[in-house]
Amino acid sequence: xxxxxxxxxxxxxxxxxxxxxxxxxxxxxxxxxxxxxxxxxxxxxxxxxxxxxxxxxxxxxxxxxxxxxxxxxxxxxxxxxxxxxxxxxxxxxxxxxxxxxxxxxxxxxxxxxxxxxxxxxxxxxxxxxxxxxxxxxxxxxxxxxxxxxxxxxxxxxxxxxxxxxxxxxxxxxxxxxxxxxxxxxxxxxxxxxxxxxxxxxxxxxxxxxxxxxxxxxxxxxxxxxxxxxxxxxxxxxxxxxxxxxxxxxxxxxxxxxxxxxxxxxxxxxxxxxxxxxxxxxxxxxxxxxxxxxxxxxxxxxxxxxxxxxxxxxxxxxxxxxxxxxxxxxxxxxxxxxxxxxxxxxxxxxxxxxxxxxxxxxxxxxxxxxxxxxxxxxxxxxxxxxxxxxxxxxxxxxxxxxxxxxxxx
Amino acid sequence: xxxxxxxxxxxxxxxxxxxxxxxxxxxxxxxxxxxxxxxxxxxxxxxxxxxxxxxxxxxxxxxxxxxxxxxxxxxxxxxxxxxxxxxxxxxxxxxxxxxxxxxxxxxxxxxxxxxxxxxxxxxxxxxxxxxxxxxxxxxxxxxxxxxxxxxxxxxxxxxxxxxxxxxxxxxxxxxxxxxxxxxxxxxxxxxxxxxxxxxxxxxxxxxxxxxxxxxxxxxxxxxxxxxxxxxxxxxxxxxxxxxxxxxxxxxxxxxxxxxxxxxx
Numbered sequence: 284x285x286x287x288x289x290x291x292x293x294x295x296x297x298x299x300x301x302x303x304x305x306x307x308x309x310x311x312x313x314x315x316x317x318x319x320x321x322x323x324x325x326x327x328x329x330x331x332x333x334x335x336x337x338x339x340x341x342x343x344x345x346x347x348x349x350x351x352x353x354x355x356x357x358x359x360x361x362x363x364x365x366x367x368x369x370x371x372x373x374x375x376x377x378x379x380x381x382x383x384x385x386x387x388x389x390x391x392x393x394x395x396x397x398x399x400x401x402x403x404x405x406x407x408x409x410x411x412x413x414x415x416x417x418x419x420x421x422x423x424x425x426x427x428x429x430x431x432x433x434x435x436x437x438x439x440x441x442x443x444x445x446x447x448x449x450x451x452x453x454x455x456x457x458x459x460x461x462x463x464x465x466x467x468x469x470x471x472x473x474x475x476x477x478x479x480x481x482x483x484x485x486x487x488x489x490x491x492x493x494x495x496x497x498x499x500x501x502x503x504x505x506x507x508x509x510x511x512x513x514x515x516x517x518x519x520x521x522x523x524x525x526x527x528x529x530x531x532x533x534x535x536x537x538x539x540x541x542x543x544x545x546x547x548x549x550x551x552x553x554x555x556x557x558x559x560x561x562x563x564x565x566x567x568x569x570x571x572x573x574x575x576x577x578x579x580x581x582x583x584x585x586x587x588x589x590x591x592x593x594x595x596x597x598x599x600x601x602x603x604x605x606x607x608x609x610x611x612x613x614x615x616x617x618x619x620x621x622x623x624x625x626x627x628x629x630x631x632x633x634x635x636x637x638x639x640x641x642x643x644x645x646x647x648x649x650x651x652x653x654x655x656x657x658x659x660x661x662x663x664x665x666x667x668x669x670x671x672x673x674x675x676x677x678x679x680x681x682x683x684x685x686x687x688x689x690x691x
Numbered sequence: 692x693x694x695x696x697x698x699x700x701x702x703x704x705x706x707x708x709x710x711x712x713x714x715x716x717x718x719x720x721x722x723x724x725x726x727x728x729x730x731x732x733x734x735x736x737x738x739x740x741x742x743x744x745x746x747x748x749x750x751x752x753x754x755x756x757x758x759x760x761x762x763x764x765x766x767x768x769x770x771x772x773x774x775x776x777x778x779x780x781x782x783x784x785x786x787x788x789x790x791x792x793x794x795x796x797x798x799x800x801x802x803x804x805x806x807x808x809x810x811x812x813x814x815x816x817x818x819x820x821x822x823x824x825x826x827x828x829x830x831x832x833x834x835x836x837x838x839x840x841x842x843x844x845x846x847x848x849x850x851x852x853x854x855x856x857x858x859x860x861x862x863x864x865x866x867x868x869x870x871x872x873x874x875x876x877x878x879x880x881x882x883x884x885x886x887x888x889x890x891x892x893x894x895x896x897x898x899x900x901x902x903x904x905x906x907x908x909x910x911x912x913x914x915x916x917x918x919x920x921x922x923x924x925x926x927x928x929x930x931x932x933x934x935x936x937x938x939x940x941x942x943x944x945x946x947x948x949x950x951x952x953x954x955x
Contacts, residue, residue, distance in 0.1 A: 310943060355796050357792065384715065
């Protein structure tokens with residue numbers, strides 16, 4: 284297999300020399316030991332073949348952006364090497380270098396020139412760029428009159444006007460409206476079919492698993508895992524879980540939501556997990572999959588009457604489904620201190636794809652307003668992805684049986 | 692070095708369109724547009740002429756034209772405006788383009804070429820306007836004007852060498868930019884542009900002699916006002932020094948380039 288990208292022993296350090304004059308001296312051959320060396324990446328080695336789609340994942344600060352900057356050559360490596368065989372294009376920073384006082388067309392010439400293309404090559408690609416952007420007469424208006432979506436359209440059209448050998452994409456990249464977003468991903472897919480290698484940066488496990496045939500997990504500036512996306516994403520989730528345990532209920536989501544726990548803590552949720560029917564702990568759930576929600580509750584005091592409630596919420600915190608053992612007539616009476624109860628709720632995950640959270644409540648009646656032993660938001664976060672069902676939208680999965688008859 | 696020049700050649704379209712866009716953007720939405728490129732230096736010349744022509748005019752030996760002092764001023768200004776534009780642009784070149792350099796890969800060596808390109812374009816406009824004014828006041832161009840391309844080249848070499856050197860340092864030590872704003876003002880007054888070196892008290896001679904811009908500016912004045920060839924020996928020394936300075940600046944730029952983005 285021919286490799287388009289070879290990274291060998293790559294490392295990047297940001298150096299602090301104390302005095303800038305010492306730094307200047309190093310340019311002229313003086314060997315000065317920096318006062319402080321901060322290695323952001325170290326010992327990174329991997330190679331990527333033609334046509335591969337590789338997900339680059341890692342927590343914030345793991346070195347993803349630095350790695351990409353080294354690959355695109357905006358940063359120079361401190362040690363090791365990056366060999367790129369072919370042209371590389373990144374759609375991470377769309378619209379960089381656009382000048383508001385120039386028209387869309389003039390900016391296209393400029394931006395494509397920045398990518399190293401000649402006037403003739405740009406002229407040849409111009410009709411394609413113009414028609415892909417679909418902004419009509421605005422193409423010859425000043426960019427300052429553009430909406431941000433229009434600017435994105437033009438920027439994406441230029442960035443992908445020439446098929447690169449390696450394309451770096453931020454999966455969370457927003458290119459405006461859904462229609463254009465779709466069009467962009469279609470173009471990226473076409474590139475891949477024609478042999479372009481994709482490097483996809485993402486936080487979204489579902490996206491990596493569906494788009495990539497390999498994933499590289501960075502942790503602390505090193506390659507932590509490199510291989511099958513499913514395995515790598517499991518390792519990623521384990522890493523996140525580890526961090527969460529150590530930091531205790533602070534920020535859990537990248538959206539900045541903070542988990543809150545309240546109550547007398549006479550009874551607490553010790554553990555909450557979702558398992559597949561074969562008993563494996565999972566966080567990525569297929570639409571319609573049978574799952575078990577396992578909640579272990581520990582009584583820390585004598586509890587006369589214990590009700591467990593849980594609520595599934597969508598990513599915006601809107602309730603999707605909630606119930607409790609009061610409504611299901613499964614109230615447990617006289618729980619002794621130190622006793623642990625295991626609740627297992629079996630259900631079909633009839634939810635649409637997306638990220639969901641579960642909140643739990645331990646109370647004595649059907650509300651938490653009388654005795655609130657423990658109320659815990661964002662007790663568990665899981666993702667539903669659609670692997671097996673026909674495409675649909677929305678947060679509920681209501682599979683229809685559609686009959687079509689032609690009427691006489 | 693050849694690798695650098697190859698990259699620049701490959702990006703020549705980008706350099707050209709950047710120069711063009713730069714000029715366009717500078718004068719976008721202004722009524723007089725590109726005219727400002729020449730109006731500003733000419734207005735300065737007009738101010739000095741009005742204020743100082745009585746005092747200075749009589750001190751210009753060997754001229755018959757009543758506008759001799761204005762011509763002298765314009766000649767000096769033509770040289771100075773090129774110098775100041777190249778230096779100030781190079782000084783903030785990397786800081787201004789920091790965002791771009793951090794996000795997109797392109798040969799960094801194109802940046803100084805873009806800066807010099809747009810400075811040269813506006814200077815050539817000013818030059819044309821100067822010639823036009825000379826002709827109107829009855830000071831027709833002479834063959835000595837053919838020296839000008841060489842003089843401009845030496846001027847650019849010196850300005851770019853200095854500007855680039857300081858521009859690279861400015862990325863790491865931002866004080867340089869602030870200091871230079873003051874230094875350049877002082878520099879203007881220790882260069883004989885609005886006055887003649889002959890009117891200075893004897894003690895100042897050494898300062899003037901140590902000022903490379905003196906040799907460049909006086910060459911412009913010799914050529915444009917007196918129609919004479921510039922004094923060759925000092926000009927040759929200045930040219931050699933400028934080329935060496937430029938080479939050092941580019942060397943430093945190449946050495947600094949890998950670390951520049953780290954701190955931008």
